[in-house]
Amino acid sequence: MASTINDTILAERNVPRALRMLRQRMDELAIAEGEEELERLESEYGLMANCFLSDMCDPKAARIYDRMLKRTYRLYNNVRLASVMRKRRTLAQAQNIATSRRIRQEAVLGELESFVQDVAMCSLQSGEMRETSLAKLYVNHQRYMEGLFNSLLVMGQWTEESAEAYKSLLLSPVIDHTDAQLIVSALTMALLVVFDVNKWLTLVAVYEQSDDVALRQRAIVGIVLTMPDEGVVRLFPNVGEALLRLSSSVQVRRELMEVQMQMLYCERTEVDSREIQTDIIPTFVKNSRLKNWRMESDGCEDSSIDEILGNDEADSNMAEIEEKMNRMMEMQRKGSDIYFGGFSHMKRFAFFSEISNWFAPFYADHPDVTNALKGENGPAIKRMVGRGPFCDSDKYSFVFAVASIFDRLPADAQEMLKGGNASLPENMTAETDTPAYMRRMYLQDLYRFFKLFPNHNDFRNPFGKMAKDGVADCLFIANASLAGSMAHEAVEIGRLLFRWRQYEAVRVLAESVVRTGAESADISLLLGNAYLRTGNYDASYELFSRVVAKNEKREQAMAGLAEAAFMLRRYDDVTAICNRLETVGCISKRLTIYMSLALINSGEVSEGMNRLYRLDYENDSDRNVKRAIAWGHMMNHKPDEAERIYDVLVADGSGVADDLLNCGYAKWLLHKNGEASRMFGRYTAAVEAGNISGCLAAAFAEDKNLLDKYGVGDFEKVIMRESVYKEK
Structure with a gap:
């Protein structure tokens, strides 16, 4: 190529x-x-x-x-x-706006400083004159900032002088903090179109030198979303020096790790939204008669009979609500975007047709907000927005949505809102002044843009997937310039990904650390287990063997080695390793099953089955134990007993694909060839096999040992494969 x-x-x-x-x-x-x-x-x-x-x-x-x-x-x-x-339409429009507003870059600092001074002077006026002057001032400034945002979006490569000028501007104590935040967002979006070393280094300088917490958090998010690749780092040593400087600080590494986790939670927004919509919200609706006691009247006439006399079902319903509320609180605390599902439908207001408004910090003096809050309902809506733990984008949505329907609400609801009695439960609010909270809210603003802005494809999506392996593109900690110095933090991130079963992402992350020479026992364990879950058993076996040889994390490495050996059908190795683990009391139920199956497949059927019977007695409802026993029965020439177990496993549709395959084997070995063919058909459908005959040929080859025990001939395998293919 x-x-x-x-x-x-x-x-x-x-x-x-x-x-x-x-x-x-x-x-x-x-x-x-x-x-x-x-x-x-x-x-x-x-x-x-x-x-x-x-x-x-x-x-x-x-x-x-x-x-x-x-x-x-x-x-x-x-x-x-x-x-x-x-x-790209968005960029063409940005160029038109920038041209029409005639933004002069050398005059930006003066314009922003003048605005702050003018606001201060207007504040000295009184009454209606002050309100009129301020309103006009904010309208003109909003128009200027819109032009500035768009001009930065399409500005060419910066010189070092340009970078120094904007660094001074962003660090200036005399410009409005919301203006500085919006400029940082403009630089981030510009970098997501075309990388610019000097713009990126400006973000680094803001993060390292600013005293404004919110501004620093926007800067660090911009830094990681637009992280340069290895080629840029090699060409521009000052970029590599900046990354080294950042990752040399324990505090910064901790913050980078938190950013990475929050970005990964953003990736799970749709999954979390589905859980809220299908599980949590229905619980609230079902129990809607359980009112918020802070909104009830003092009298008891509105109380239900369950609340007056006591009712176990009512107690259970309340416990269910509390459980779901706690679940939402926990999701929010960890970083889940629990409000995306609701607010995603509120981005059609004209306000969001201007790209800069997606990133504007919420302030009540924004001209569009001022217009929406005119009248007697304004103060109530403003109070509600102030109490809600929403990102800035959702705060704007909330204002426009509530303002548009406020007059149509029932009278009692309006009174409740005006009286300030409506609020989220106190335990749902967040510590809004913490860096983690500010950063999470900003990430949610960005996530909404890349999910909901009509022309979001005009920018590189940092929340997308890399085409080559489907791994989240936001996994910036795997960057070669960070992976080596952040090996410890990579382990924490890897464990989170492993809990979410994102094994390919674990592999990409762990391999990036290994390539830097910063391999540790923890990284090796993560990588070895990722190889196991993605079917790379040879690499897993080799890696676990090296860790065992180093005598580091010995028990965990031996457990992984035993599993890899089992997948490679190295049954003698499995038995030897598990015996050693059993001697030191570190063998798990999972490994006991593997050891039992290894014994059975090695011909020591009696010993293997005895171990499984003991496990089954101790864990009567464990389906994995049942599967192992059924396989043991087939290997022990008792396919009728295996069939009974497999029939139960596949009956409710909750089994795994291999249950269908093995159930087919049991029926085949009992000469129920028609039933076996249909079961194999269900198996190929479950694994979505495009080549049915090839899929079954591979399965029969893997289980040759079993089929040979029963004298199943090659011609029978052909007939069985073709019968399944014909039925499909």
Whole structure:
């Protein structure tokens, strides 16, 4: 496959070829931006090449070439931006807005400082004059910030001077903090279109130097969402130095780990929303007669007979509500976006047609909010918004939604709202002044944008999936520049992913740490178990063997080694390892099952079955034990007893696919060939086999030992496979 311009610059570091490719690209697309810089680079490279061919030795040649490579990369990104601006509607609109507002970058700091001063001066006025002046001031400023956001979105590559100017601006104590936050969001979104070293380093400087907690949290989110790849780090040493500096601090590493966890919880938003909609909300609806005692009247006439006389069912209902409420609290505490499902339907207001409003910190003086809160209902709605633990985007939605229906609410509901009696339970509110809370709310703003903004595909989605393996693209901790120094934090993240059964993500993360040379016993255990769950048994066996040899985390590694050995049908190894674990009292029920099956498959059926009978006595309802016993019966020439167990396992549809396969075996070995064929058909459907005959051929080959015990011939396997195929 032909190299891209990006690869030619970052991987091959080939200036002349990259310049030729850029010339071709610019000519094809008729892009004039950067023409002068391209000509300068072509001329400078030509001069360098001529000197080289003339045998002239320049001791500074390497540094000059390196600078040319960096300039070529900047030019490439400017050309790329010019190209995508023609194709992506959001960026074309941003360019039009930026042009029409005539934003002068050198005047931005003065404009923002003047706004703060003007607000202070207006506040000295009195009465209606003050309100009118402030309203006009905020309208004009909102229009300016909208233009600034859009101009930053489509601004080309920054020089170091531009970066220094914006760093000073963002760290200035005399500009409004909401303006600074919106600018940081604009830089983040711009980086999600085309990477810019100086914009990214500006975010790093804001995070490291700002005293504004909310601003720092927006900056660190921007840093990780737009993390540069290895090629950029190699080309720009100051980027690598910044990453090293960040990951050298224990406190920063902790915060980076928290950001990673919160982003992963964002990834689970839809899963959590389904749980809330299908499990938690129905419980509240079902028990809606159990009122919020803070909203009841003092009298007892509205109380139910259950509440007056006592009723076990009522107590049970209340306990169920408390359980679901606690579940929502726990989800919220860990970082789940519990309000997405409700607020996702409230993003059709005209307010959200302007991209900058998706990232605007909520403030009551926003002109659109001021208009929505005119009249006597405004204060009540404002109080409700202040009490709700919602992200800024949802606060705006809430204002517009409630304002639009307030007058149509029942009179008693309006009175309750106006009186300030409506609020979420106290234990559902959050510590709004903590960095973790601010960061989570901002991530939820971003998640809503990338899920609900009509043209969100105009930007790289940091919450998407990498096409090559389906792993979350937000797994920034796997970045090569972070993985080595954050190996300890990677273990914590890996354990979370493992609990969610995201084994491919665990593999990607653990392998990234191993590649840096920071492998530890904990990382090896994570990686070995990820290999197990993804079917890479050879790699798992080899990895666990190395850990056991080092005598680190010995029992856990031996347990993994036993499981890998079982999957590889190395039954003697399984028995030996499990015997050692049993001697030290560290054998689990799962390994006991594996050991028993290993004994059975090795011909020691009696000993293996005795172990399983003992387990079954101690765990009567364990389906895995039942499965093992059924397999033992087949290996012990008792297919009729195996059939009885398998029939129960597959009867309710809750079994695993292998139950259907093994049930088919039991019936086949009892010469119930028609029933066996139908059971194999259910098995191929369960595993979604495209090639039915090939799927069964592979299964029969794996279980050759069993079929040989009963003298099943090759021709019978062919007939059975074809009969299943024919039925389908």
